[in-house]
Amino acid sequence: METTLNNTKLATFMNVQEFLEHWQGHRMLTRRTIAAFPEEALFNHAIGGMRPFAKMVMELLGIAGPGLKEIVSGDSKPLDEDFKDVTTKAQLLKLWDIATGEVNEYFQEITEERFQEVFNLFGMYENKNYCSILYFIDNEIHHRAQGYVYLRSLGIEPPAFYER
Amino acid sequence: METTLNNTKLATFMNVQEFLEHWQGHRMLTRRTIAAFPEEALFNHAIGGMRPFAKMVMELLGIAGPGLKEIVSGDSKPLDEDFKDVTTKAQLLKLWDIATGEVNEYFQEITEERFQEVFNLFGMYENKNYCSILYFIDNEIHHRAQGYVYLRSLGIEPPAFYER
Numbered sequence: 001m002e003t004t005l006n007n008t009k010l011a012t013f014m015n016v017q018e019f020l021e022h023w024q025g026h027r028m029l030t031r032r033t034i035a036a037f038p039e040e041a042l043f044n045h046a047i048g049g050m051r052p053f054a055k056m057v058m059e060l061l062g063i064a065g066p067g068l069k070e071i072v073s074g075d076s077k078p079l080d081e082d083f084k085d086v087t088t089k090a091q092l093l094k095l096w097d098i099a100t101g102e103v104n105e106y107f108q109e110i111t112e113e114r115f116q117e118v119f120n121l122f123g124m125y126e127n128k129n130y131c132s133i134l135y136f137i138d139n140e141i142h143h144r145a146q147g148y149v150y151l152r153s154l155g156i157e158p159p160a161f162y163e164r
Numbered sequence: 165m166e167t168t169l170n171n172t173k174l175a176t177f178m179n180v181q182e183f184l185e186h187w188q189g190h191r192m193l194t195r196r197t198i199a200a201f202p203e204e205a206l207f208n209h210a211i212g213g214m215r216p217f218a219k220m221v222m223e224l225l226g227i228a229g230p231g232l233k234e235i236v237s238g239d240s241k242p243l244d245e246d247f248k249d250v251t252t253k254a255q256l257l258k259l260w261d262i263a264t265g266e267v268n269e270y271f272q273e274i275t276e277e278r279f280q281e282v283f284n285l286f287g288m289y290e291n292k293n294y295c296s297i298l299y300f301i302d303n304e305i306h307h308r309a310q311g312y313v314y315l316r317s318l319g320i321e322p323p324a325f326y327e328r
Contacts, residue, residue, distance in 0.1 A: 015175060018177070
């Protein structure tokens with residue numbers, strides 16, 4: 001892999017505000033994707049032995065808010081994606097909105113230096129903090145796209161990907 | 165949407181080298197995803213009226229190399245995702261590798277100021293260049309994840325998402 005750059009080595013690709021706006025755009029699209037599911041299919045429809053979309057969303061809920069909180073506090077805890085009391089779309093959307101508020105709150109607490117520090121997230125994923133946070137978004141895009149296929153297989157048009 | 169930051173407004177989230185390494189990690193994973201498909205399914209298997217994965221990959225091929233080239237040159241052309249001569253997995257993987265080289269080459273030519281400039285990509289997508297480039301990766305993750313569902317529906321284990 002040839003990734004060495006010449007004289008632009010330390011140029012900024014994006015600053016923290018640009019990154020947060022990018023992330024929140026994705027979070028709004030994921031919210032619309034959850035909302036697009038019929039309630040029964042959200043919790044039960046799946047393809048090829050995969051999880052229903054609600055379970056994927058629970059994983060995302062276990063990561064974003066709690067993960068950022070750890071990065072701020074430095075206090076690592078095991079990943080918890082078990083939301084067994086959540087059985088309705090309304091509950092899931094409410095938790096999503098709470099997590100969006102937590103993302104906004106905790107992200108602002110992270111300093112430029114802290115983004116570059118190595119941290120053992122959830123006590124098991126050792127990485128630079130900015131890489132862990134990129135992974136949060138990548139993982140959200142990844143599972144949401146799987147939700148798109150579930151929706152298509154149900155004959156439902158997913159929300160437009162380019163609208164944030 | 166509350167995204168205003170306090171005193172960290174202009175802190176760097178990631179620099180250009182970190183971004184390029186992140187992108188190339190994704191490109192390697194997408195390559196492994198293409199390779200995981202049986203040749204016939206790559207060009208013909210689909211769910212819910214969507215395109216086969218080969219067609220999604222052709223879209224990605226039409227975007228990354230040509231898109232970066234436009235951003236460098238400032239010379240806009242229509243998006244071309246029509247690769248009708250490509251009928252084998254080997255051809256697709258070869259084009260993927262060529263595009264990876266183009267990404268490395270053109271990305272280095274983009275200055276910090278240029279990332280912030282507004283440009284009418286492919287003559288129809290007006291956005292700041294760093295946003296367009298983020299979209300390239302997001303779109304790749306999105307379609308690759310749809311390929312993961314196709315693979316699962318065929319009983320094939322996709323490559324590990326966290327390996328880059």
